[in-house]
Amino acid sequence: MDEKFNIQKSIGGIWDKMDGWLDSIILNLPNFVLAIVVFIIFLIIAKYVSRLINRLLLRKGSQDSIRQITTKVARIVVIAIGFFVALGLLNLDKVLTSVLAGAGVLGLAIGLALQGTLTNTFSGVILSFIDELQIGDWVETNGFAGEVMTISLRNIMIKESDNNYVIIPNSKIIDSPFKNFTRTPRSRVMLNCGVAYSSDLEMVQNLTKETIDGIFQQRGNEEVEFMYTGFGDSSIDFVVRFWTDVTKNKDILVAKNTAIIAIKKAFDQNNITIPFPIRTIDFTNKLSINKPKGDL
Template identity: 70%
Template structure:
């Protein structure tokens, strides 16, 4: 009875192995085709990465962002090839399980790294935006400086005091920012005031001549002079003009030159630039002195 049982077990194993062998022989063409497809997608991923690198080399100046983006694209292409290979092997259940598992894992990773992924996608957006590039002088989130680095987590700004500020990419995408380097010409504002005894028309013409000679205007640009306030001790005005400026320091330099030139011109014409004066009257006698008298 025992010998019969062992013999039946051996026959069952042999039949099972035979069935597997037959299945392997029948599916061998599909297996070879699946392997070839997967290898082909590996080469396709390699060439797609090179093509993307060639296309975006001038658009994405930050090498770290470009290289990581290329790796992500390669991984996506290889995964597509992997799923196609599983389909050729008729492993639909395995493919469904892999996709379901990938969805669950992706959801868990997305929830755990929500802030990091937000900064990563913001970094990819910033890398393609022409409005902000490495070397630009920007003002954002209360900081101003030159952009020295853009990566997948943050941008690095070098301020005028030589200190570096690291700002998360999501803050740059969500908050407004001012880019001084996006235009080569900027308008400068200089505020001043003259005494009430001044000839206002003469002050206006003199100021316009001084600024026009110091800062030549182009095209439709012009120097503008406008009185805007009767102050406590002066009649105040603002003069506006255009100059070459790609960072905040250029505006400060232009204001400095304009103020020096205006002061010299006013001194030569005896034009008074008053400052607030407080007058204390000592003519009234104190009540104490009156009592003594």
């Protein structure tokens, strides 16, 4: 009998609890509906705010990576504000406090577990806002060279001359030097060569400078520079330096190709020799099998 009474009492307690929950839901239903409506409104506001920021940055000519990151951050901030406002309408102050405390602990745990990822993320934000690296630039970094195609929160993607893509983590770019060809429209090209020891060195110097100066126009304080660098095994070596338009590595190769053809033609017309390495082979054979029998 006591057991039956206890069961009925437990069932009655459950029904009373559910009845209390139902009453609470009915009483808070307007606030719940209002919270949902407010959150939806903030979602719509976040959408239009991100579009507005994107248009403003587009008018200012900001690069794609900056616009993408800025619009995403603005959208997340507006949605987060809407979420906390909705919780406030539900009179869930304790829940709100618990959510903030839990978010702090969770953020700390995630930060410790994803140190490398977060480092790349912050590096991506930095890369997106510096003028020294933008989408479309031709760069050399970490042993790779190519055109910057995208700058994301985790990595940058460059397209090399062989039409292959390379993904480099943002932290590698921040921590390592990189060379940007596009930031400077003019660059100095250096070409090494050598002439025979019998050459008239002053004539070679003047002829080379005149040849290069006739092809590549030097501007302002720019000039064609010619210096002998040393005595080689079979030639007297020199370097000629000149300025030309360079925005990517291919421009340097094209300039060198043009300069080499022109210098070779000028040297041929003036009987100036560009020697190739000479090897001397000694055929002396002192093996005993070649000696007379009396010397054995």
